[in-house]
Amino acid sequence: MENGFFKNIEQKTGVRMKDIMELANSLQNANFKDEKTVRHIIKRVSALANKSVPQQLEDQIVQSIVKDGQKLDMQTITDMLNKKK
Helix, strand or coil: CCHHHHHHHHHHHCCCHHHHHHHHHHHHCCCCCCHHHHHHHHHHHHHHHCCCCCHHHHHHHHHHHHHCCCCCCHHHHHHHHHHCC
16 A cells, blocks of 8 residues: 555554554454453554553453454444443
């Protein structure tokens, strides 16, 4: 993709594309049946987004992914964070 496209995203979100790409790469081989892994990913995403995730919400996300088998992608995380508001 075009370098200007990435710069535009960085300016709008405040998140470096390098960080987003590293997160995306780490998601490819992650074991989403492992609670510790899922909690680590939630913490990484919340740090990148500069938003705190209350323990209760983190527990709900972990429950839905590890125990209920819900897929984990950026849209799922965004939806769960938006329900918090």
